[in-house]
Amino acid sequence: MFGDFDTGVIFDNLNFLIEGMQLTLLLTVIAIGGGLVLGTLLALARLAPFKPLSFIAGTYVNFFRSMPLILVIFWFYFLVPHIVGRPVGGFYSVLVAFVMFEAAYYCEIMRAGIQSVRKGQIYAGQALGLTYAQNMRYVVLPQAFRNMVPILMTQAIILFQDTSLVYVVGVKDFLVSADLVANRENRILEMFTTVALVYFVICLSGSLLVKRLQRKFAQ
Amino acid sequence: MIELKDVSKWYDDFQVLDNCSTQVEKGDVVVVCGPSGSGKSTLIKCVNGLEPFQKGEIFVDGTSVGDKGTNLPQLRSHIGMVFQNFELFPHISVLDNIKLAQLKVLRRSEQEAQQNAMRLLERVGLVDQADKHPAQLSGGQQQRVAIGRALAMDPIAMLFDEPTSALDPEMINEVLDVMVELARDGMTMMVVTHEMGFARRVADRVIFMDEGRIEEDCSKEEFFTSERGERAQIFLSKILEH
């Protein structure tokens, strides 16, 4: 079974694998950044008293949350070149797909965070004479943010895992790189085990970090 | 100072307040009591515009609360309010809780706000808790800080919404003592409470509410001694038993 587990193949192709991981990380980071920005705008739109705006934002969020990520990836892989007018690399199409998709999830997290602040707190701020903007800035948002951060970070870890789905369009992330090596060297067992282990270590560390931060924030 | 004229309020179809009218003169201490659901909390929240009302008028120091042109934040900064659940801001220190509105609404200088805050903490007996966060204080302490936070705005009147209902029995008195002192210093106060002992000590008038209506509105002496309406009688007998 594990009799001829060849660790050598991992080291021989280390650079290739690292490049794949770099792409994975790059995709993750940009998707988080873009997703947060767009997600914040969506959240504010959803909470706005202007009905048409909140409806549009709501439709966007429900739409992207009803579909599998793979389908979204296919959509943008297909659509982006048509919109831009010329062939675009898989990486950029996939990037757009991730940002649009994650924004819907980030929006909901932030909206829940803001709505989780007790109404009494809003009353207390108002009773002191704070305006809506001041109440938001000094009372509601600081508390909402503290509630949101652990969940936002957990979502980031999920995003990190989801990037592996670029496999379906052949973008050379960590998983695809390992897969290529596996098939080339006929070392499927070693490569996939390694991939699983690497992801496991990174994600577990990430979630332990989130738990530590949660304990610090919960005064 | 505070005037309510035929105030009515509905939540959808349900009528919460029914033609409530009363007056609170400067320096008066008015206690509002009544069974749960009588509308007393809603009434007091209408006075500083936290709850809107559909009919009637409310005037605070001449300003109409229901008028669309009224600058509500400005009006509210002149009225102090203390809540049943204290509602101190958990993410900032006790001292900062008292300073926040002074700095951002009254635009006082950092120094002035600081001095005022410390003075008020002394007044409510909690100077040594200044740098702690609300969650580190007991309920009674938090409520006293909340009173200080409201007083920091130098209000012309103070509204209390069941200030001791969420407190353990042994902490009720420390809060009531602060309120009694406030009353004796001449503050105009409107207090929703079950604490009849407090009413007997410092109230000028007692208002009894039931099902959204003001059933009784008379001087303290009259309320506790003469024959009151049936509902007030039943209510009093239930809570005075303890």
Add this chain to the structure above:
Amino acid sequence: MNYNWDWGVLIREPYFEWLVSGFLWTISVSIAAWILAFSLGSVVGIARTTDSKILRGIGTCYVETFRNIPLLVQMFLWYFVFPELLPDDAGMWVKRELPMPEFTTAVVCLGLYTASRVAEQVRAGIEAIGQGQRNAGLAMGLTPAQVYRYVLLPVSYRIIVPPLTSEFLTIFKNSSLALTIGVLETTAQARQIEEYTFQGFEAFTAATLLYIVVTSTVMLLMKLIEGRVRIPGMISLGAK
């Protein structure tokens, strides 16, 4: 954007048949995986709330293992690596004799993965009820098992209807990952139509509509179920 619109492609054979077949595969994978996920997840979730350190430890290991590896990687591990790890006879059987290997692998993978998430929801539901209820049950003389059966579980399952529905919808969406090991479900078929006819817009729209219709229907059903089983006065834990 010069594109030849041809919505008719969706109702022409064989493409229409492809879509129907794909949709049926999606439903089959989802339901089969859900049955596995719900049963196993409940057991693991309950295990994590017991007094036994061993049971709690096993439960935690299970959840952490399945949560920290991407679902796609798990799918590959089950399909490519697992048969190699089995002793020779069993390995041979899996590789040759297993009926519908892609489907079965997808169901097992998806089921075990989602079980870890269901376990967390069940655990949260039980913990939300609090130690007080448990103590009240024990004080009456109920055995721990009876406490679960008559006190904790009836309430906790009712309050976690929204998050459980959310998990079912997640399985439904994750069923699309089965395409990577060859299950021709909805998304795969849409992609196939796109590759054959270049009518990507139409094909993907069809797939999108199918997913949205199912999602909306399930959410509606959830509201009905939640309304029916609601305990008067209790608010359920929110859906994520």
